[in-house]
Amino acid sequence: MPINSDFRGRVAEGAVGALLIIKAGAADMSCVVAAAATDKLLGTSDELDHVAGEMVDQAVGPVPKVRLGGVVAAGDALTSNAAGKAIATTTTGNRIIGFAEIAGVADDVITYLYAPGVV
Incomplete structure (x- = not known):
């Protein structure tokens, strides 16, 4: 049976700020803030700040929100900067x-239109 939800629950392995890009943590169904354009990005955190051990709602679509780390134009592909904020990218491999x-x-x-992938 498919999962029909716009969110997935994950446990924060450290501080996870609101509306930041997250990646998988070390444990199953855990997360940490993404720190690079080459991280295995999952989506974005919910609208609350979280401390380690709290549940984080990971937005998986179809049109979630994200906090920006720079100038972005409509239609730009979005990746993560070192702080987990979204930045535009055209770099192959990001x-x-x-x-x-x-x-x-x-x-x-x-x-943003949720469409994880690689440039």
Whole structure:
């Protein structure tokens, strides 16, 4: 039976801020904040800040939100900077969480089309 939900529950292995890009932690169904464009990106955290051991809702679609780490244009492929914020990328080999639905600048919160993959 398929899972029909826009969120997956994961346990924070450390501090996970609101609307940041996350990657898998060391334990099954855990997460940490992504720190590089080449990390295996899962999606974004929910709208709350979390400490280690708390449950984090991982947004998996179809149109979640993310906090930006720089200037982004609508349609840009989005990857993670060192702080887990979304930045635009065209670099081959970078992993992405999807595509910006609207434009924004650093620390704006925007919606994006969830489409994980590799550039």
